Amino acid sequence: PAFVAQHFAHGVTTEAIAHAPMMTYDRKDRLQEQWLQRQGLASRQSPPKHFVPSNDGFVRGCEAGMGWGMHPRWLIQRQLGAGTLVELLPGTGMTMPLYWVHARSAQTSLERLTDCVMAAARQWLVPAEKA
Incomplete structure (x- = not known):
């Protein structure tokens, strides 16, 4: 402020x-x-x-x-x-798409991590169709 x-x-x-x-x-x-x-x-x-x-x-x-x-x-x-942070112009936020990207060659070894990332995304992020 x-x-x-x-x-x-x-x-x-x-x-x-x-x-x-x-x-x-x-x-x-x-x-x-x-x-x-x-x-x-x-x-x-x-x-x-x-x-x-x-x-x-x-x-x-x-x-x-x-x-x-x-x-x-x-x-x-x-x-x-x-109140330790305030918006400069209230109500003017932006929606940004986020992507989870990894090499196909690592797909199997990253399967558990991918599942965790996707579960966290479903819990915390707004789906693209609602943004």
Whole structure:
């Protein structure tokens, strides 16, 4: 909340976004840029970035006010409820497809792991037809 008050006191605008530090998982992470485009907030000026290739570190960095970033809602539900994290623009989340990919040559040896991943996905993720 303090980060939002400091960087977005006059609203989430293209200019404010261009200057507010942004968290990214790694150099391939484009979720934040995709969200900015969908909100009409993309700018030619790239905001300062912090690369944090750790799920827990990424969340904790945002809680500490290092920057803003995209998180799976289920991962930060507790922080949203406690008010230690807030949405920049409430109700503007994104649905992203996830895929489980592995080499066919390893299919037999990964069968149990694949079953566990699929069971967890059914429990925690929204099916594509409902997204």
